[in-house]
Amino acid sequence: MKKTFLLLICFSFNYLIAQQEISDTKKLATIAKIYGFLKYYHPEVGKGKYDWDNEFIKYLPQVLEAKDKESLSKIYNNWINSLGKIEKCKNCDSDQLLFDKNFNLSWTQDSEIFNTELTAKLKYIEENRFQGENFYVTTEPVGTIKVTNEPVYQNFSYPSEEYRLLGLFKYWNIIEYFYPYKYLTDQKWDSVLTEMIPKFRSASNKEDYQSLVKELIAKLDDTHAWVSFNAEKVKYLPIKISNIDNKAVVSGFYNDSLAKVNNLKLGDILLKINAVNIQEETEKKSKYISGSNANIKIRQTYQEILFGKDSIITLTIERNNQIEKIQANRYNFDDFKYWDSPKAVKTKSINEKIGYINMASIKGADVSDIFKSFENKKVIIIDLRNYPASIYKLLSKHLNSEKRDFSKIYSPNMDYPGMFRYKENLQTGIKNSKNFKGKVILLVNDESISKSEFTAMAIQTADNVITIGNQTAGADGNVVIFEYIGGYKTAISGNGILYPDKTETQRKGIKIDIKIKPTIEGLKQGRDEILDKAIELGSE
Template sequence: MKKILQILTFIVLSLNLLIAQKSITEIERLASLGKIYGFLKYYHPEVAKGKIDWDQALINHFPKVMNATDKKSLSIIYNNWIDNLGKIDPCKKCDSKENYFENNFDLSWIQDTLLFSNSLISKLKYIEKNRIQSEHFYASNEPVGKIKITNEKVYEDFDYPNEAFRILGLFKYWNIIEYFYPYKYLTDQNWELVLKEMIPKFQSASNKIEYQSIIKELIAKLDDSHAWISFNSQVKYKYLPVQISHIENQCVISGYYNDSLANINNLKLGDVILKINGSDIKSETNKKLKFVSGSNTNNKLLKAYNEIFNGIDSIVTLTIKRDKHINELDVKKYDFRTFNYYNNPKNVISKSINDDLGYINMANVKSKDVSDIFESFKTKKSIIIDLRNYPALIYKSMTRYLNSEKRDFAKIYIPNINYPGKFRYKDNIQTSKRNNPFKGKIIMVVNEASLSRSEFTAMAFQAADNIITVGNQTAGADGDVAIFEFLGGYRTAISGNGILYPDGTETQRKGVKIDIEVKPTITGLKQGRDELLEKAIELASDE
């Protein structure tokens, strides 16, 4: 028996030695550096107080980590780094029993024995247990809860930084998402794998254009309709006078920004666009999808179409299919302000469809209009509320006329600065109420244009007693938008707060709940029909 124990001990020691000497790839080393950099930035009390130039610390350690060869040498670098940051006092507030939203939380990597020595793992676990609890230098919560990134260094003339600073930019962004993005757990690709995939791409970016494309690719991996990046371009984009949608698996003209200009350019509803400047639309769309962020497939396609059709060119050649004929059209593009789209005097606020049915277009309703609208509709049997648009923040005043009691309609979770990666629940959001609300039927219409505040408003309206939601999948991006800088002065954004129905059902990526799905058809567009509104009228008329 003693001999067997000796053999087992020898095997264990041999395996430990092999692990310690195992060569670690460059990507593994850099990924560990990115994680250590972010963890210490947001957890270590001395770093999180802003006492150290943390970006420069990363730049200083970049060549050291690049030259590390194995677990032992890498762990020595990190151990020395942490030892030089100062003593951490035990935290008496850190054992909170709060009910956290933890779907995004994952610090399992700090216990990776293939990368880190036991002494380093102990240090990292101690830092987590005794993390900063006072005011944070690099992050805080906005009044509504979303993350506010603070005190980041400003880098001027960094359109195309050197390799170390390109990697720094990646690490800064990756860690903001890692610890403060409420929907990280819903992304198609695991966020840790994103880091490993993007490191060599950021390293090898050979010029400004390639570098910016890689940043767009990174942000697209959030699968978030709120996510975008602005490179401060002074170029004025020009736009087609028509709206383009993905209908029946084709690229179709679905609406007008300006019907007169569309007519001048011989563009009609239901036209299927096959090519642009001789290039196949499906091929062009597939190229763009990699670089656009959207919560669901339809939203990504719409963003890809936006990238394809809008740009600096004044004229494009479109190959379109109309009925059985294929034509080439030279189409002019315009400054969007030319369309006067949002200030069109013909835009409807509300109207009577018939004696029993009223219609409200939320795109144009202001708070001052609400009382008059419901007063004029008090004898109606049904009201259609059109939310295929971006409404004013008036859900409170609207729900006052839809509910006889206050009702929860949204559960909210926000980033927890004192335990990064975990999120705190806020009190549920409620509707308003009144003693004599509208007693009839409510039909609400939504579609892919229902985004963010529109989706939040739809959730509020859905708390009403007698409501039916008609339409197709909304944009799937709920919660306030958080805007911050990507290294180099570029502005970027993400969804800032987590929004759920009171029962825990997600709206992000899925969109709001729909009772009756209706999609537009090419035939319906050609006939000038609004098939979603037609269905709403039909439902409103049913006894």
């Protein structure tokens, strides 16, 4: 009797759960996931047989009208049935070692929102997934994805609600299945979806909508991630800004002559631009700015606040403990001639013992001559606080006595979306008994990003190397650029980059042996404190 009573209670409870109404946000989260899963997993959809966006638009109202688990599951079962029969997959079982930290199809088996018929169908599709070249996404030779054959939507600066949701869901699924660093984001990607759905639905104008797109992309916590809504160029101050003691501090120049003309000096603390308080504006804007770590996110926010359309602005600054107002000019970035400055130092002999290489300025053709000129040096300082040419292999030929692993890479697995494949470890250097025998000191900071970080990893395989500086940008790997619905350009990191021991570089930055950050006082004195420390180490 007691068993029968308990069974009745369980049955009644399960029946009530089955009949519970599902919120609109939950229902929309399910169609977001079903839309992306079928797009990349179902063989007929993956072949491009259907107008997949139109299918979404067709089923969206039905999903919103569904009252409970059974009615919702019926819609999805009917949708899947309409797509055609799926043959058994002969190649889907694999014992290949895969990177699975981003993989998550647990939602397909959620019995609280899907019935058993639907969960079984979704599992069958996973196990017999599409193995050909997907119509909507392919891979580049370097392993990153290339988004293909997406419809072009005109006049979409502020689309209707169903297309705002479609854009959100397209983007969410690209990240869900092909972004290598999804597992590292501060906010779980599932919760990003449920948070953003009501926001995108209620966006009341173009400005709100575009702000939400920026907020969505910022949730990747990736310095490589950005979105551009138009091609209009902005103007820049001729200064570099760093976050020092949570202040916007002038730490360098894009053009020192123009900085001098505008009375801008190293160590200046920027307080206001026109009437806008920079720290208050940073707090407001930071959630819309992409950055792999806190420091780079703040610095990126400072930069966004400081550039704009107006050529002349008023800055309120703190200099030598005095508050001043100065008028400054903004310029097109090309006016700085920053990348090909005739004043840029390629190399220099700091003293008889120490040589210096500026990686921003040297090319492949320079490398042999540089090492020949430094053959009697005991120390070479390599400055990677910049963006270098792709010449790490040429450097390693002179620095390493043998070939060494420096990077482990994982790339999207197109045969099993959400999984990633490890590639063979990348190596650098050659067997060379005549390699440089002295000490190598590598300089990095928050200007070291992407190729600079990758190059640093390679140089760190040198026989006798030490790395000093501060946290790098934490955005390693190739950049993937694709369109957000409406023609907006957006970007993400495309490959996963690890050290050979699987230490992550994304978000963390590269390994640093001695941490040194510039100080406001040091900048005011015109000192390069990181370089000073390198010279001190080299002189020991």
